[in-house]
Amino acid sequence: MDKSRFLYEGKAKKMYLTDDPETLLLEYKNDLTAFNALKKDSLEGKGTYTNRISAHLLRYLSEKGIPNHFIELLDDRHQLVRRVTILPLEVVVRNVTTGSLCKRLGIAEGMTLPRPLIEFYLKDDALGDPLVTEDHALLFGWASEEDLRKIKETATRVNELLKALFESRGILLVDFKLEFGKTADGTLILADEISPDTCRFWDRASGDRLDKDRFRKDLGNVLEAYETIWNRLSGEGRA
Ligand code: ADP
Numbered sequence: 001m002d003k004s005r006f007l008y009e010g011k012a013k014k015m016y017l018t019d020d021p022e023t024l025l026l027e028y029k030n031d032l033t034a035f036n037a038l039k040k041d042s043l044e045g046k047g048t049y050t051n052r053i054s055a056h057l058l059r060y061l062s063e064k065g066i067p068n069h070f071i072e073l074l075d076d077r078h079q080l081v082r083r084v085t086i087l088p089l090e091v092v093v094r095n096v097t098t099g100s101l102c103k104r105l106g107i108a109e110g111m112t113l114p115r116p117l118i119e120f121y122l123k124d125d126a127l128g129d130p131l132v133t134e135d136h137a138l139l140f141g142w143a144s145e146e147d148l149r150k151i152k153e154t155a156t157r158v159n160e161l162l163k164a165l166f167e168s169r170g171i172l173l174v175d176f177k178l179e180f181g182k183t184a185d186g187t188l189i190l191a192d193e194i195s196p197d198t199c200r201f202w203d204r205a206s207g208d209r210l211d212k213d214r215f216r217k218d219l220g221n222v223l224e225a226y227e228t229i230w231n232r233l234s235g236e237g238r239a
């Protein structure tokens with residue numbers, strides 16, 4: 001594996017250029033961050049689970065007709081993806097109230113929403129990823145009307161597909177974050193990762209948190225939770 005052409009290091013992944021200008025090598029790191037990276041740790045084995053889980057889910061979504069950047073899983077820590085220009089928006093989909101939604105609006109935790117809530121956050125660490133409206137995105141040129149229409153349609157479909165998939169494994173998909181980007185020819189596709197680092201998963205039977213909230217809230221057994229998600233998805237230890 002050629003990692004000589006380093007491109008970028010983020011909080012959870014590193015990226016490298018490949019011989020094909022439209023293909024990137026993604027390395028999933030063991031680092032865990034929360035609260036805009038104020039809280040940090042590293043957990044041996046974490047990157048293996050986020051890499052495998054994200055590859056599994058993105059492949060599943062491709063098969064179900066959701067165009068995305070995933071190309072190929074290379075090994076435990078690496079995957080090939082299509083290079084895109086990421087839109088500076090984090091798209092959050094919520095089925096159940098928790099996290100920043102409850103904190104910001106004083107809403108009770110754990111309420112099932114009558115329909116999925118889609119929110120947009122500006123992808124800007126220095127500003128703490130503020131909540132923004134679609135009008136902000138349009139007026140400041142972060143996305144076009146057509147981009148927003150396609151993003152909402154895709155996010156809704158991804159939610160339906162993943163909710164059903166996780167339900168069949170005894171897991172409630174509470175909320176998650178998506179990122180979208182444009183390929184060289186201007187096509188908008190789903191990118192980045194879908195894993196316990198970017199989703200909230202609650203065990204249907206026990207209510208146990210099986211995601212990064214175990215790290216955020218010091219609940220312990222972080223790696224075990226990620227392993228449970230992987231085992232349920234890959235067929236071992238199904239509910
Ligand atoms: P962050 O930059 O927020 O710390 P990561 O460590 O996950 O996050 O780094 C991955 C970076 O790569 C993110 O900024 C993400 O938007 C970007 N990215 C994800 N998929 C692609 C892609 N296919 N092409 C280009 N950039 C991507």
Ligand code: UDP
Nearest residue numbers: 092098099100101175176177197198199200
């Ligand atoms: N999320 C994410 N990256 C972010 C912010 C949120 O992946 O920078 C995910 C998070 O894991 C959760 C969902 O988006 O599944 C909603 O997060 P929330 O807005 O409640 O924020 P938090 O409580 O994590 O600050």
